[in-house]
Amino acid sequence: MVLNNIEHLLEKxxxxxTSLKEEQQLKNYFSQETVAPHxxxxxxxxxxxxxxxxxxxxxxxxxxxxxxFNYKWLSIAAVVVLMVSIFITKPFNNEELMxxxxxxxxxxxxxxxxxxxxxxxxxxxxxxxxxxxxNKAGTQVDYLKEITNPMDRLFKNKK
Amino acid sequence: MVRRNNINQPKxxxxxxxxxxxxxxxxxxxRLAKRLLVSREEAEDATQEVLIKxxxxxxxxxxxxxxxxxxxxxxxxxCFDKLKSKQAQNLKIVHNNYQDHNVSLQKAVELNDxxxxxxxxxQELPEQQKMVVQLRDIxxxxxxxxxxxxxxxxxxxxxALSRAxxxxxxxxxxxxxxxVK
Numbered sequence: 001m002v003l004n005n006i007e008h009l010l011e012k013x014x015x016x017x018t019s020l021k022e023e024q025q026l027k028n029y030f031s032q033e034t035v036a037p038h039x040x041x042x043x044x045x046x047x048x049x050x051x052x053x054x055x056x057x058x059x060x061x062x063x064x065x066x067x068x069f070n071y072k073w074l075s076i077a078a079v080v081v082l083m084v085s086i087f088i089t090k091p092f093n094n095e096e097l098m099x100x101x102x103x104x105x106x107x108x109x110x111x112x113x114x115x116x117x118x119x120x121x122x123x124x125x126x127x128x129x130x131x132x133x134x135n136k137a138g139t140q141v142d143y144l145k146e147i148t149n150p151m152d153r154l155f156k157n158k159k
Numbered sequence: 160m161v162r163r164n165n166i167n168q169p170k171x172x173x174x175x176x177x178x179x180x181x182x183x184x185x186x187x188x189x190r191l192a193k194r195l196l197v198s199r200e201e202a203e204d205a206t207q208e209v210l211i212k213x214x215x216x217x218x219x220x221x222x223x224x225x226x227x228x229x230x231x232x233x234x235x236x237x238c239f240d241k242l243k244s245k246q247a248q249n250l251k252i253v254h255n256n257y258q259d260h261n262v263s264l265q266k267a268v269e270l271n272d273x274x275x276x277x278x279x280x281x282q283e284l285p286e287q288q289k290m291v292v293q294l295r296d297i298x299x300x301x302x303x304x305x306x307x308x309x310x311x312x313x314x315x316x317x318x319a320l321s322r323a324x325x326x327x328x329x330x331x332x333x334x335x336x337x338x339v340k
Binding site for chain 1: 320
């Protein structure tokens with residue numbers, strides 16, 4: 001390598017203008033056994049840089065992969081619960097909107113039929129209402145129990 | 160679309176994957192920490208801290224464009240905090256004791272080691288110049304990356320680098336002349 005070139009590179013180097021490639025050239029030059037005497041003082045500097053780049057981190061890394069609670073699943077579960085509860089409180093909310101006119105009249109007919117049926121059932125139960133009077137009579141005859149009371153007392157006294 | 164896919168991927172990095180990401184630059188992290196903290200032990204602790212912090216954030220690691228630059232910045236900040244708290248606790252004396260011990264010990268081993276002089280000169284540089292020399296002359300990062308790591312513009316980096324290089328050369332010239340005389 002031409003000495004002139006090295007001197008020129010050193011000047012650029014000290015001004016912070018060299019490229020990485022040029023800096024490598026300087027490192028190569030100063031790693032030689034003999035360098036120009038007037039450049040001798042640069043030698044330890046470039047050698048130091050090269051040697052220092054080889055220092056290694058040798059300590060063991062304590063890497064533990066602890067199981068962290070996964071909040072993603074919690075949010076998924078929350079969404080599921082929310083959707084189920086909405087479904088339970090307002091079931092088939094949208095279905096009414098999706099029904100055709102024919103289906104609607106069908107439902108209406110069914111409702112009417114059910115209404116008539118329940119009306120007749122109510123009538124039936126009303127007719128059997130008088131049976132309640134039996135219960136009433138039953139309670140009215142309850143005082144008869146009291147007759148047994150004085151009888152017991154009488155027997156006790158005898159003993 | 161690609162970004163979305165990355166985010167949606169629920170799989171966590173395994174330990175092996177993490178080490179594969181970190182191994183190419185963990186030594187650089189360590190060397191930067193050592194440049195700033197001087198003590199090898201403290202630099203090892205700092206490196207450990209930085210890598211463990213990365214490991215804890217491994218879920219986000221894939222979102223970072225440049226994990227290496229990010230790690231170097233983390234290292235710089237961590238070491239600065241360390242240095243600050245040290246100063247606050249007046250532990251500077253301990254720090255100096257360590258240096259003296261280090262130099263005398265190495266002197267005993269190899270009296271005439273000129274590389275130790277460079278080490279000593281580097282230690283006397285201002286923090287910013289230390290880092291710039293470390294990242295450029297030792298780690299050979301390009302200016303764009305150093306600018307990102309140190310949050311400086313490239314001109315400022317060149318200026319700091321130039322000052323540091325001149326200082327090292329001047330001081331080496333002095334010691335070189337002493338050696339000759």
